[in-house]
Amino acid sequence: MIDIRLLRESPEQVRAAIARRGGQHGPLLDSIIQLDQRRRETLQKVEKLKAERNTASEVVARRKRAQEDAGGTLAGLRELSEEIKRLDDEERTLDAELHERLLQLPNLPLSEVPDGGAAANRVVRTWGEIPKLASPAKPHWELGEALGLFDLPRGAKITGSGFPLFTGPGARLVRALINFMLDLHTREHGYTEVAPPLLVNRETATGTGQLPDLERNMYVTEDGLYLVPTAEVPVTNIHRDEVLAAGDLPRGYVAYTPCFRREAGSHGKDTRGLIRIHQFDKVELVRFSTPENSPSEHEKLLGHAEAVLRRLGIPYRVVLLAAGDVGFSSAKTYDLEVWAAGVATWLEASSASTFTDFQARRANIRYRPRPDSKPEFLHTLNASGVAFPRTIIALLENNQQPDGTVVIPEALAPYLGRDRLAPAGA
């Protein structure tokens, strides 16, 4: 949520910033400005009447105490109260409508974010060598089947397409990745590990920006709870409606969770194998920062996600997303794309974003710069550290050998209990 005062005082600045995202936000902005105007007018009227009523009530109280007749003062107060009730209702309605629309407005991209749509995304750097494979590269779904790592048809039987069943060494690989990543982030990057709820309520999903506009991408239960699309949602909301001390910042949490995404309407492209699925595993990093430090925190966070890929020896590139491509809540996002030799493409395995005070405002997460100062909204940031499916894709496809085996990187081998995956019977 953006600051209504910024919109009130510098509407053209906000309009220009939002326009960089593309899409038509003009009418929404106009209606917000108008609602804000009407709300304040109504508020001023009703508050004036309330002041009158309070004064009159005091007189009544004083008379009653003195055993005098208060009838004369009471006359007319009923009408005043009815008028107050009417205006109060009006103000409440306007405020609710205003709030609802403010929730639909995306964050403002930072100035250093490039103009344009996805085509304007900028590759900031590339790490690692794209492997030169001795034999024709197989895609991961072939490798995974041959190595007995996962069984997609049976996953589809159990639940539906996009719900993978990991088997044997594949299931063990998932467990190895969980432990490898959690160990790295807690031991070397200073994160506090948490294991959050996987179902969240409406307020929580609104706090990070999934609701109201992205509801179609989430699974909802009969109880009105949502399956988490990412650990960002429950973890960022750990401090919802709290005021942290300046000494608490920066603060970082790491969480492993499954993630559930309906991704309604995204069938057709990039859907083979594990590339785009409805349930996947991810280790997520969430940071809370003061506004001054959030730019450096963002770079630090990006580095933590990169460290995972470097340890695993997976070639990747860092992409600064253009204004038209950054997510709803984000002000600036770097994607980490891993190279996958089998499908011969770059796949997004992590997204490192700063949300400035956008989520903090929605979720009411504040901090006190000094013990005697007023609470201010802090900044939230997060990054995948990292998503499993595309990491698995890169590992399998890049490390495949002519004999059909897959070499496991040194950093991961102890967690997997082996340094090579081989087809059954080989």
Added chain:
RNA sequence: GGAGAGGUGGCCGAGUGGCUUAAGGCGGCGGUUUGCUAAACCGUAGUAGGGUCUAAAGCCCUACCGGGGGUUCGAAUCCCCCCCUCUCCGCCA
């Protein structure tokens, strides 16, 4: 799921319709006293929204006693619905 007890400021805790601008205590902040510390004493203090002002400060107004409705001229207090915590029962990995 059933029965009961609760939810008041940073914390504890009083408050059954108007003298509450939420008592009192603890903690916080400022000060006085004081070799130093402690204690004592005095003072001060919340959050949000709106108005005033070029802006800040200040000042004024409104709201806030778990959340939302209602009764009333007036609600922390009375009524209704919901949420959460605790105790017991039931069910359960």
